Amino acid sequence: MPRRFFRKFAFKRHEYGEKWFLAPFRHLLHDHRLWSVRRKNVVPAVALGAFFAFMPFPGHPLWAAFAALALRVNIPIAALTTFISNPLTIGPMYFFAYRLGAWLLGVPRKPFAIEMSFEWVTSTFVNIWQPMLLGCLLLGTASALVAYVTLDIVWRSSIGQYKIRKRKQRQDREI
Numbered sequence: 001m002p003r004r005f006f007r008k009f010a011f012k013r014h015e016y017g018e019k020w021f022l023a024p025f026r027h028l029l030h031d032h033r034l035w036s037v038r039r040k041n042v043v044p045a046v047a048l049g050a051f052f053a054f055m056p057f058p059g060h061p062l063w064a065a066f067a068a069l070a071l072r073v074n075i076p077i078a079a080l081t082t083f084i085s086n087p088l089t090i091g092p093m094y095f096f097a098y099r100l101g102a103w104l105l106g107v108p109r110k111p112f113a114i115e116m117s118f119e120w121v122t123s124t125f126v127n128i129w130q131p132m133l134l135g136c137l138l139l140g141t142a143s144a145l146v147a148y149v150t151l152d153i154v155w156r157s158s159i160g161q162y163k164i165r166k167r168k169q170r171q172d173r174e175i
Contacts (some may be wrong), residue, residue: 053093065079097125102131
């Protein structure tokens with residue numbers, strides 16, 4: 001089941017290998033591991049995307065795609081998984097990351113509101129970046145670990161159920 005689900009959204013490598021903006025990476029994109037929908041390529045890609053979703057810098061899909069290219073896992077799935085952090089979830093994610101980082105560093109918490117502006121970065125972020133970055137790294141690592149273990153268990157159990165069903169069908173035909 002997970003393989004069929006991910007295959008629906010799979011990108012075709014020959015379609016994207018010809019795009020002009022991918023020309024510098026064309027020689028790297030011919031590796032089948034970067035596009036295949038297999039457990040060994042999809043599960044780490046989801047974990048990688050979940051990790052980069054928590055990072056407090058722009059361009060999550062781009063960074064996840066570069067990391068997936070370096071680690072030889074599914075590029076599109078890694079990039080798409082970063083959309084865990086979207087305009088609705090990014091505020092609570094960074095708020096809890098800051099709270100966790102401040103608690104671990106023993107820094108008194110300062111009230112702040114997240115805004116997507118240069119003024120916010122220069123006035124507020126410079127004061128809270130250390131606890132926020134620590135919290136983002138820890139929560140990103142934890143979410144990657146949870147995503148990896150959960151999807152791996154679901155994928156393996158799906159394969160087991162598929163094999164049991166096929167074995168039962170084969171036995172029913174023999175009778």
